Amino acid sequence: MSSSHQTLRSSTTTQPKWRILPLGDSAVIVRLGNEINRATFDTVRALAQYLEHNAFPGFVEQVPAFVSVTLYYDSRRISLAEVCAWIEHVVPTLSQQVAGAPRLVEIPVCYGGRFGEDLEFVAQHNKLPPGEVVRIHANATYLVHMLGFMPGFPYLGGMSDRIATPRRPSPRVTIPAGSVGIAGSQTGIYPLESPGGWQLIGRTPLMLFRPNENPPVYLRAGDLVRFRAISADEFHAYPKAGSWGSA
Numbered sequence: 486m487s488s489s490h491q492t493l494r495s496s497t498t499t500q501p502k503w504r505i506l507p508l509g510d511s512a513v514i515v516r517l518g519n520e521i522n523r524a525t526f527d528t529v530r531a532l533a534q535y536l537e538h539n540a541f542p543g544f545v546e547q548v549p550a551f552v553s554v555t556l557y558y559d560s561r562r563i564s565l566a567e568v569c570a571w572i573e574h575v576v577p578t579l580s581q582q583v584a585g586a587p588r589l590v591e592i593p594v595c596y597g598g599r600f601g602e603d604l605e606f607v608a609q610h611n612k613l614p615p616g617e618v619v620r621i622h623a624n625a626t627y628l629v630h631m632l633g634f635m636p637g638f639p640y641l642g643g644m645s646d647r648i649a650t651p652r653r654p655s656p657r658v659t660i661p662a663g664s665v666g667i668a669g670s671q672t673g674i675y676p677l678e679s680p681g682g683w684q685l686i687g688r689t690p691l692m693l694f695r696p697n698e699n700p701p702v703y704l705r706a707g708d709l710v711r712f713r714a715i716s717a718d719e720f721h722a723y724p725k726a727g728s729w730g731s732a
Contacts (some may be wrong), residue, residue: 503528503576505569511545511560515572518552521642525552526630530707531579541571549706550631551640587628589709592674594623594665594687595720601687607650607667619714621645622686627672627710637676637694637702641710644672656682663689665712676702687712690723 506514515532518525533549536556543563548555558568596619597604608615627641649670657680660666664675666683675681676693693703704710715723 505572507565508555512555512557513565513568513572514553514555515576516553517576521551521630523628526628526642526707528579529554532576533706535575535579539575541568543568550633587707587709588705589626589711590704592665592689592691592710592712593715593719593723594689594712595715595717596622596687598717600717600720601665601685603650603653603666603684604686607648607684607686610650611648613647618648618686621648622667622672623712623714625711627712629704629706629708629710631706632702632704635675635677635679637704639673639693639704639708639710641672641674644670646670650684652682653684656680660685661688663691663693665689674704688720690720690725692725 502518504516506516508514517528517532529549529552532554533547536544536547536554541558541563543559543561545557545559547557556568556572595601597615604615604618608618611618613621622644625643625645627643629639630642631640632638633640644667648667650667652668660675660679660681660683662675662678664681664683664685665687666673666675666681666685668683673683674689674693675683691703695701695703
């Protein structure tokens with residue numbers, strides 16, 4: 486098999502728009518762009534949605550990411566050449582696929598204080614008042630590019646560079662579930678208690694991971710997210726259980 490760093494196929498011999506790269510003996514990466522942008526994301530989403538309803542024989546699993554989709558397959562049922570042929574047939578047609586309208590999700594957040602102990606640092610780093618950081622963060626519409634790191638952790642694109650802040654030099658051992666953080670030019674939400682190095686600016690009472698629900702994660706790639714600032718009293722009064730529809 487070709488080296489894992491070698492391109493197997495590409496859409497053109499010059500300035501390829503998409504490429505197929507091997508990943509071990511039972512997976513390939515379909516790289517659909519070179520930059521994180523909406524056009525590339527729409528293609529990633531279209532391929533992921535197509536696979537949900539039109540998987541090839543031997544297909545096992547897919548992992549969408551910022552600019553690619555990794556396809557895992559059963560090499561006993563289908564060959565690498567057959568997988569590549571399927572991809573080469575499908576990818577050029579993706580622009581014809583009609584994706585459903587994105588879902589807009591509102592996430593309540595209590596900013597600052599013990600809910601977001603790094604808000605002051607983010608403000609100082611960007612030479613802004615803390616209230617302006619909150620206003621900027623809550624006034625944007627974010628795109629869920631992908632889920633990763635842990636179940637349901639959303640990587641959100643669309644944050645203003647005015648509040649971009651580097652990660653902490655030393656990660657915290659424990660971050661509470663629901664914590665909203667900033668790392669570089671991205672913002673995200675910790676769905677579970679875990680270690681982490683993002684700058685914490687707030688916390689949501691909304692449970693983003695519920696193992697007994699189907700699906701167990703609230704946010705999905707392709708969703709649009711808006712944050713809404715709430716008070717500490719509203720945070721404590723927020724329902725912590727129930728179905729997604731009533732949360």
